[in-house]
Amino acid sequence: MTNDGLHRVVGRCIYCDSTDALTREHIIPEGLGGRRALEGYHEAHVLREASCEVCRQITQSLEQECLRRVFPFVRIALDLDRKDRRPPQYKVIVKDGQGNLEERWLPRNELPISLAMPIYGDPTIMIKPAHPNQVFWGVTQLVGPVSPMIAPLTSDGKEIVFPEAPKRYNMRHVHLTARMMAKIALGWSVLYLGPDGFKPLIREFILGSDTDFARWMGGFARHILTGKPHAQVKAEPEALHMFRLAFEPKNEKEEFVIVCMRLFAMFNGPENWVVVGTRRR
Ligand SMILES: [Zn+2]
Numbered sequence: 001m002t003n004d005g006l007h008r009v010v011g012r013c014i015y016c017d018s019t020d021a022l023t024r025e026h027i028i029p030e031g032l033g034g035r036r037a038l039e040g041y042h043e044a045h046v047l048r049e050a051s052c053e054v055c056r057q058i059t060q061s062l063e064q065e066c067l068r069r070v071f072p073f074v075r076i077a078l079d080l081d082r083k084d085r086r087p088p089q090y091k092v093i094v095k096d097g098q099g100n101l102e103e104r105w106l107p108r109n110e111l112p113i114s115l116a117m118p119i120y121g122d123p124t125i126m127i128k129p130a131h132p133n134q135v136f137w138g139v140t141q142l143v144g145p146v147s148p149m150i151a152p153l154t155s156d157g158k159e160i161v162f163p164e165a166p167k168r169y170n171m172r173h174v175h176l177t178a179r180m181m182a183k184i185a186l187g188w189s190v191l192y193l194g195p196d197g198f199k200p201l202i203r204e205f206i207l208g209s210d211t212d213f214a215r216w217m218g219g220f221a222r223h224i225l226t227g228k229p230h231a232q233v234k235a236e237p238e239a240l241h242m243f244r245l246a247f248e249p250k251n252e253k254e255e256f257v258i259v260c261m262r263l264f265a266m267f268n269g270p271e272n273w274v275v276v277g278t279r280r281r
Contacts, residue, residue, distance in 0.1 A: 006045050006191070013052040014190050015059070015203050022049040023056055027187035028241060029180065031067040032263070033080050039239035047187055058207055059183055066176040074115040074264065076108065078240070115267055118174040120218030123275045125201075126248065126256060178213035182206050185217075185259035185274035188243055198257045198279040219273045239265045246273070254278045 012019050026034035027045040037043050051059065067075060075081045076090070089105040096102070182202045189198060204210035242265040246258040257279055262271045 006041060006043050007048060008050075008191050008194070009048045010050040010190060010195050012049075012195065013055050014047065014050050014186060014195060014200075015055040015207055016052060018052040018054070021053045023051050023053070024048045025050040025187055027191060028184055029063045029067065031063065031075060031080055031082075032071070033078070033240050036240070038241060038243075045188070045191060047191060050187075050190070055207065062176070062179055062183065062206075062208075066180045070173050070177055071115070073111060073113060074267070076111055077113040115264055115269075117263070117270055118177050119270070120174075120178065120272055121214060123218050123273060124212075124215045125275055175211065175213055178217055179206055179208070181217060181261060181263070181272065181274055182213075182276075184243075185261060185276050188259050188261075189245065189257055189276045192245055193257065193279070198277040200277040202274070202276055215275075217272055217274045219271070241265055241269070242271075247279075249281065250278055253281060255281045 011022070013022065014025070025047040027047060028034035028038075035044050038045070086108065089107055090111055092104050092106055092111070093101050094104045183206045186200060186202060186206060189200075202210075202216050205213065205216055242262040244260050246260050247255045248258060249255050255278065256275050257277045259274045259276055260271055261274065262269045
């Protein structure tokens, strides 16, 4: 096992422990800027020999669906979409005063920015005892219109309907975002703690056989309900995403390994916790 800065050679699949046909993992998906260095780092975060082919296919399709469904407009605005797949124009749906919907084609530079993020309750694995009312979720619009009343209009006065607007959000979006955050958090933990530095708890959730996202992540809802600031560190304007490791006691012998992450910190993206696993105190 070697570790040179922001790279680590793992030598087994971080999702299933297989040692067959291992490939490298960008910890942050390439479609969310994973090839770039994060603010404050000099290169991208990469795990080598870290995913088997079966798990690579699962996580790749998770990433593709999440990026396409949840973050299409913000990725275009930040040039995070693939250059070889950029169409000359983009289809948007516009709505007239009577509510009639119609397709419209816009060039790239006229597309609106829109970014919404799910609001998750506290990770229920950390709540004693867990209470169903704490499994709160909603959606917060960070950039772009909150309501149709302030939606941008095209030159002939028609409203652009955002696919990311909260009313269009559904449980699938919330679940996809949670799984992608879990995948990023597992990779981040393996990079900094090593594959033997903790006992992972979220591998089944990332691979899809466990669907209980509320168990493993969240925390932003509490900040809304209490009015407290939702992140300890204010993001620099150029900080695309921000991550930090944290540890909270589980019992006398163990502590939770947590990755606190702010996706799209530059747009005031909320800080959520992902409970990645446990380790000895
Ligand atoms: Zn695997």
